[in-house]
Every structure is written in structure tokens, then in C-alpha cells.
Amino acid sequence: MLPQEIIRKKRDGLILSADEIAGFIRALAEDRLSEGQIAAFAMAVYLRGMSDAETVALTLAMRDSGTVLTWPGVERPIADKHSTGGVGDGVSLILAPVAAACGLAVPMISGRGLGHTGGTLDKLESIPGYNIAPDAEHLRALVRSVGAAIIGQTADLAPADKRLYAVRDVTATVESVPLITASILSKKLAAGLESLVMDVKLGNGAFMTDLAEARVLAASLVAVGNGAGMKTSALITDMNAPLSNVAGNALEVAYALSILRREVKDSRLEKVTLALVAEMLVNAGVEHDYDQALARSRQALDSGTAADLFARMVHGLGGPADFLERAGHYLPHAPVILPVVADESGFLADVATRDLGLAVIGLGGGRLRPDDAIDHAVGLSDLLPLGSAVKAGDVLARVHARDASSGERAVRDVLAAYHIAATAADARDHILEHIR
Structure with missing residues (x-):
């Protein structure tokens, strides 16, 4: 079937067969589809969804678009x-x-x-x-x-x-x-x-x-x-x-x-x-x-x-033979370490966790663009857990930075991410649900 016919069927909310999906993905892998056709297919799926059977077919077709690893001689469950x-x-x-x-x-x-x-x-x-x-x-x-x-x-x-x-x-x-x-x-x-x-x-x-x-x-x-x-x-x-x-x-x-x-x-x-x-x-x-x-x-x-x-x-995989014993010798260390100090007393009620991740990126520990280099040494340590009682002046966390300017900016970001309340919040479960 022509790619545009497969796109039309999904656009109209119809069910695609496993052969149709496999053919479309094969054409994609072999560079026989335009960017517009790929985008139209993705948007049709986004808007119309797929049944579990269609998604299984899509998954298997994408798996089979390249190498599938095998494990001869591995006598354990993979x-x-x-x-x-x-x-x-x-x-x-x-x-x-x-x-x-x-x-x-x-x-x-x-x-x-x-x-x-x-x-x-x-x-x-x-x-x-x-x-x-x-x-x-x-x-x-x-x-x-x-x-x-x-x-x-x-x-x-x-x-x-x-x-x-x-x-x-x-x-x-x-x-x-x-x-x-x-x-x-x-x-x-x-x-x-x-x-x-x-x-x-x-x-x-x-x-x-x-x-x-x-x-x-x-x-x-x-x-x-x-x-x-x-x-x-x-x-x-x-x-x-x-x-x-x-x-x-x-x-x-x-x-x-x-x-x-x-x-x-x-x-x-x-x-x-x-x-x-x-x-x-x-x-x-x-x-x-x-x-x-x-x-x-x-x-x-x-x-x-x-x-x-x-x-x-x-x-x-090429790392030091004594890494377990001497990790502190091999891992990079940031030259600037600054405390994040609580400005009031109370309990750590919640934290804007995403903002902590963004603070690490701001220090250079993540990417703004795919080709950005990463500073492996920077980040945050000694983050107090939620529910902790704190007094004004206590250390909530420490910022590890390449320089004072980026470190001070991260200190402000981390402090703003925490909410200190008068009473302690209930503890949260770590495992919320099992789906089997």
C-alpha cells in the first residue's frame, strides 16, 4: 500500500494491519519516505491513537529495522x-x-x-x-x-x-x-x-x-x-x-x-x-x-x-581496576562549593524537584543543546529530605560549581525551590503502584 494511503487510514481513525505498519516502518528505515510523510503519520497516531495490537506491530517493526542482539553462551535470564x-x-x-x-x-x-x-x-x-x-x-x-x-x-x-x-x-x-x-x-x-x-x-x-x-x-x-x-x-x-x-x-x-x-x-x-x-x-x-x-x-x-x-x-569497560576503592581519586571535583542556607525555621514541606534538575543544568551538568559538553563535577549534594526540621541558618544543600558566579546563581535557585512550612507534611510512599 502507498504510504499516503496508510496515513489516510490512520487519519480517519481506522485500524492499520501489522503488514501495513511493517511496510511503512520498512520504508522509513530505508529512507523512502519524505519528512512530511513521517510527520503526517506521527500526527495521525497522536490524534487518533493506536490499539494495543497496532502498537505491538509498530514496536516489532521498529525493532526489526536494525540489529537484534542475541546472547549465545549467557546461561541466565536476560x-x-x-x-x-x-x-x-x-x-x-x-x-x-x-x-x-x-x-x-x-x-x-x-x-x-x-x-x-x-x-x-x-x-x-x-x-x-x-x-x-x-x-x-x-x-x-x-x-x-x-x-x-x-x-x-x-x-x-x-x-x-x-x-x-x-x-x-x-x-x-x-x-x-x-x-x-x-x-x-x-x-x-x-x-x-x-x-x-x-x-x-x-x-x-x-x-x-x-x-x-x-x-x-x-x-x-x-x-x-x-x-x-x-x-x-x-x-x-x-x-x-x-x-x-x-x-x-x-x-x-x-x-x-x-x-x-x-x-x-x-x-x-x-x-x-x-x-x-x-x-x-x-x-x-x-x-x-x-x-x-x-x-x-x-x-x-x-x-x-x-x-x-x-x-x-x-x-x-575500560575504567580503573581500583575504582571501587579509590573513586574519590578518579572522579572530578568542582573547585567551588557553596552552602544553601535556610532563611526561616520550620519543616521542609515540598520541593520543586524539576527546578533542582534545571539548577544542575545551569551549572553545566546537563545540556541546553544535544552537542553541548557536560561538566561532570558540578551539581548538588547534601540535599535534606522532605519532612526535615530546619532552623534559620541551617544548610539545606551544597552547590558544587565551576566558578563563584554560577554557584551563587544556583544557590538562589535551590533556595527558591524549597518550601518551608510551620508543620511537617505526611511522608510519601516511594512505590505508588505495581502494574502487572
Whole structure:
């Protein structure tokens, strides 16, 4: 069928067949469509939506537009998680080695920072020598020997998604649940996953701020992931505050290491991470009871096995062999550190989490344009948790900056992001819902 006929059918709200969708995506991947045709298709889907069956067909077609990884010799369930993005979200750095310590193989293909949210690849690139783009054989060997590898997406994985996303980005069609679902899942399926857990963030530091919308996205991801043959579930998690007490690339690596080394215990970041690992273990069939899976993941962390696997992964991808022991020597440090001081007494009632992420970008720790360089050393640390009692003059956070001018601006931004009230707010749950 002609591309314009496929566009017309979707424009008119009709159901596309799997063959029609596959043909359109094949033409897109082979550069046989105009930018106008791609944009018209995206807008038709945005306005008319897609059934789960159509979205499954779109996901599989995008997966098949490039290489699909296989894992010969890896005698473990192939599993991963994916997050919709937040602030202070260092989950991947801890989750991959914990899940590997529990018997999973985790070939985690991660991304860079998007908008106000941080990116796992940007964090890992603060480690000297870390190679985010190993060749396929090196990647397979590392997953066989260590059980985990966190790398970046290669150009031959789901290339149709890359072109479609570039058009969506400039045609106001990004916020389409079927297109978001297919974009995320096509790359995960191309990585050869057998199971996946989605971490759908909800709150003022996430892209999703409405619970109903988060449920719709989570349900779509779960239905389509399972429909495409990949066991999938989702957790909706709270992002109305930073997940860590730090935000910024090297600072988040250092904080993740403090959890792996058990210098910090029972943090918000740890609780969310272990919940996701437990869900991964149940999805993969390694455990059948969620509580037992949670206990197993905690034991992998407490025993030091996960920390050892993280160190082996870093070294296997070109980082220092003694990074776990001497991270402070290798990670970059900002030359200017300024306190953010409370100007009144009371309780930390809430925080504009997105504004904290934007403050990190303003310091140079994120991108305004895709080709911007990142300053891995800058960011925020010692962020007090919500509910903390403070007095005027107490330190709410510390700003790590390249110079005094940018640091002082960030101090003002962070102070403005916090709301101090006369009474303490009720504690929020970290895990809001399970979608299975």
C-alpha cells in the first residue's frame, strides 16, 4: 500500500494491519519516505491513537529495522529495567550489579540526560576510561563473565525509532502514548531482552505529573511488552523529591558507590532500586514470591557481591581496576562549593524537584543543546529530605560549581525551590503502584 494511503487510514481513525505498519516502518528505515510523510503519520497516531495490537506491530517493526542482539553462551535470564527519568536517579548504577548478583544477565542500554533529568551514560562518563560503546563481542563476553554491562545505544539498534523520534521532536507529537511505548520497547526488544520492568516516575520532578496519565502509559507499556513476547511489568514511583541526596553526574556515581559499599543504608534510592530488582527477579522466574525476591536483592547488596560486580563491570569497560576503592581519586571535583542556607525555621514541606534538575543544568551538568559538553563535577549534594526540621541558618544543600558566579546563581535557585512550612507534611510512599 502507498504510504499516503496508510496515513489516510490512520487519519480517519481506522485500524492499520501489522503488514501495513511493517511496510511503512520498512520504508522509513530505508529512507523512502519524505519528512512530511513521517510527520503526517506521527500526527495521525497522536490524534487518533493506536490499539494495543497496532502498537505491538509498530514496536516489532521498529525493532526489526536494525540489529537484534542475541546472547549465545549467557546461561541466565536476560532482563533489564527502564525509567522514564527523574532527578538524582542513580538507580541503574546500583540495580545492574545487584540484579547480576541475583542471577540475572543485565545488558542495560542507557541514554543521556533529557530535559531536566539526568542520564546514566553521562554519569558513567565521569569515570576515566569508561567505554560506553564496546563492540558486540566484547559486550557479550562481559555479560557472560560479570552478568551486567551498562552501555549506550548503537546506531544499528532500532534505527527507525531514531528517525521517527527526530521528527516527533519538532512536530509536537512526542506526547503520544503509542509512540512513546513503541520507542521505548523497540530498543529493549532489539537488545534481546526476555523480561523488562518499567519505572514510571510520577511527580513534579518527572515528565508525568498526573497519576491517571502515568497509569495509562504504564498499562500500555505492560500490555505491549507482553504482547511482543517480553515479560513486562511496571512500578509507578514517586518523583516529588530527588531520589538521592545528590544531583549531578560524578556526585551521583559517588553516592551510588556509598550504597554499594554499605556506607549509606536504607536510603530512598536503595528502597526504590531493590523494589525494581525484586520485580525483575519475579518477572524472570528466578523468584516466585515478591517478598523473597526483595530479601534476595537486599542480601546481594549487603554481602558486597553487587559492589564487586560493579567494580568488575567498570574495569571490563575500560575504567580503573581500583575504582571501587579509590573513586574519590578518579572522579572530578568542582573547585567551588557553596552552602544553601535556610532563611526561616520550620519543616521542609515540598520541593520543586524539576527546578533542582534545571539548577544542575545551569551549572553545566546537563545540556541546553544535544552537542553541548557536560561538566561532570558540578551539581548538588547534601540535599535534606522532605519532612526535615530546619532552623534559620541551617544548610539545606551544597552547590558544587565551576566558578563563584554560577554557584551563587544556583544557590538562589535551590533556595527558591524549597518550601518551608510551620508543620511537617505526611511522608510519601516511594512505590505508588505495581502494574502487572
